[in-house]
Amino acid sequence: MRRAMAALPLRFPRLPKPELVHLRTPFRFPVLPPPLPLPQAFFISPRASSMSLASSPSSSSSTSSSLPVLTLPPPPPSGHAPHLPSVSSGAVDLEPYLGCSMPGRRLRVAVLLSGGVDSSTALRLLHAAGHDCTVFYLKIWFQEDFENFWSECPWDEDLKYARAVCDQVDVPLEVVHLSNEYWNNVVSHIISEYHSGRTPNPDVLCNTRIKFGAFLEAIASMEFDYVASGHYAHVVHSPSEDGPSILKLSKDLIKDQTYFLSHLSQSQLKRLLFPLGCLRKDEVRRIATLMDLPNKDRKDSQGICFLGKVKFSEFVAKHIGELEGVLLEAETGDYLGNHHGFWFYTIGQRQGLRLSGGPWFAILLQHTLFC
Numbered sequence: 001m002r003r004a005m006a007a008l009p010l011r012f013p014r015l016p017k018p019e020l021v022h023l024r025t026p027f028r029f030p031v032l033p034p035p036l037p038l039p040q041a042f043f044i045s046p047r048a049s050s051m052s053l054a055s056s057p058s059s060s061s062s063t064s065s066s067l068p069v070l071t072l073p074p075p076p077p078s079g080h081a082p083h084l085p086s087v088s089s090g091a092v093d094l095e096p097y098l099g100c101s102m103p104g105r106r107l108r109v110a111v112l113l114s115g116g117v118d119s120s121t122a123l124r125l126l127h128a129a130g131h132d133c134t135v136f137y138l139k140i141w142f143q144e145d146f147e148n149f150w151s152e153c154p155w156d157e158d159l160k161y162a163r164a165v166c167d168q169v170d171v172p173l174e175v176v177h178l179s180n181e182y183w184n185n186v187v188s189h190i191i192s193e194y195h196s197g198r199t200p201n202p203d204v205l206c207n208t209r210i211k212f213g214a215f216l217e218a219i220a221s222m223e224f225d226y227v228a229s230g231h232y233a234h235v236v237h238s239p240s241e242d243g244p245s246i247l248k249l250s251k252d253l254i255k256d257q258t259y260f261l262s263h264l265s266q267s268q269l270k271r272l273l274f275p276l277g278c279l280r281k282d283e284v285r286r287i288a289t290l291m292d293l294p295n296k297d298r299k300d301s302q303g304i305c306f307l308g309k310v311k312f313s314e315f316v317a318k319h320i321g322e323l324e325g326v327l328l329e330a331e332t333g334d335y336l337g338n339h340h341g342f343w344f345y346t347i348g349q350r351q352g353l354r355l356s357g358g359p360w361f362a363i364l365l366q367h368t369l370f371c
Contacts, residue, residue: 092290094128100234100278101129107225108132109273112211113165113173115158117295118276119230120165121284124291125275126228127169135173136219137162140182140210164294181214182206191319199346203260212268226273233258234277235269245269252280313344313352327355330363 095103109126113119113135126133137159159175166173186205193200216227232250237243247269250256264272276284288296320343327336336355339345344352349362 092287094125094287097279097283097287098125098129098275100273101125101275102131102226102273103129106130106132108223109134110219110222110224110227111135111171112215112227112229113137113162114230114301115161115165115295115298116230116301117288117293117298118232118284118300120161120293120295121288121291122228122230122275123165123171124169124287124293126273127171129275133171134224135162135166135171136215137173137175138211138215139175139177139179140206161295161298168291168293176215176218178210178214178218182210185209185214194316194343195320197342201260204263207261208263208268212264212272216268216271227271228273228275230276231257231261231274232276232281233261233274235272235274237270245272248277250274250277250279255281316341316344327353336360 109131111119111123111126111133113123115137123133123135139155163173186202186209189205190200190202211229212227219227232252232255234248234250236246236248238245244266247258247261247264249258279287285296317340320341322340325339325342327339328334329336339353345362347362350359353360353362
């Protein structure tokens with residue numbers, strides 16, 4: 001079996017076989033020592049199962065210690081085909097899909113709309129449930145000369161779709177500018193952490209500090225009963241005011257986003273509503289098609305929330321720079337190649353290593369990068 005490391009000097013002595021990094025089947029990541037004060041490398045392994053490790057302890061520094069409880073939804077009955085919405089007499093029957101929208105109650109709901117199909121469908125479900133909805137679009141682009149990356153404003157298209165969706169049901173739309181808050185509480189923190197060799201998840205920070213942090217504070221005087229979004233998650237609220245609100249996995253375990261909401265406090269969870277928590281992605285697309293949403297065929301966003309179309313490597317290079325080091329095999333210490341900075345990678349990463357004979361996985365970040 002093979003593994004790899006990386007170091008800055010291009011001329012270096014033969015390294016002994018690392019004692020702390022061993023690869024066995026089934027694969028398990030080794031227990032690694034604490035990060036160095038000035039990390040300068042990372043390790044890569046040719047064999048690993050698919051995984052994602054992102055949060056650092058510091059990423060939850062501003063959140064409450066009272067975290068939500070995660071529970072699995074019951075499995076669907078065997079032998080039952082999935083039920084999709086149908087059209088009868090030209091109308092879409094949405095009643096079977098309102099289980100996570102609190103039907104039967106007239107609530108004032110602030111709906112976060114991104115311009116994508118998920119949040120748009122969530123709005124239509126809440127509207128069908130009889131709630132009084134006000135839509136908010138958050139401008140959270142960081143303080144950056146984005147013209148270096150785009151020829152046009154990054155949020156123009158998103159806002160265009162958001163307005164079109166609201167116009168279909170005559171729902172008011174407000175634009176909230178949180179760029180300064182986003183830079184101070186998310187982006188600058190990400191830059192600092194990556195420069196120190198830690199890789200907190202930007203979307204976890206965004207949900208905790210901006211969407212359900214700064215935004216909740218901004219509308220605190222508007223007396224909304226709940227704040228809703230298009231996340232694939234489900235919050236079960238206690239009938240008692242003193243009881244906990246429980247964060248549950250959504251019906252669609254592939255699209256489930258409870259990981260990105262896992263740092264929310266009880267005070268935040270008690271105010272949230274996720275209409276898509278009782279639906280699968282194919283049901284959401286079907287509903288969007290039947291309601292003829294303007295963005296029914298729009299592709300899902302796959303990027304980091306604050307980067308949009310900017311490649312993460314470009315963002316890191318612009319704000320942190322580059323520092324050449326080497327890639328070494330973790331088991332043998334063999335030289336594999338060079339890298340341009342350990343902050344371009346995270347533990348468990350496979351893509352972007354540009355090594356042949358793999359697959360290779362990063363397993364330790366220092367100036368010398370071990371694989």
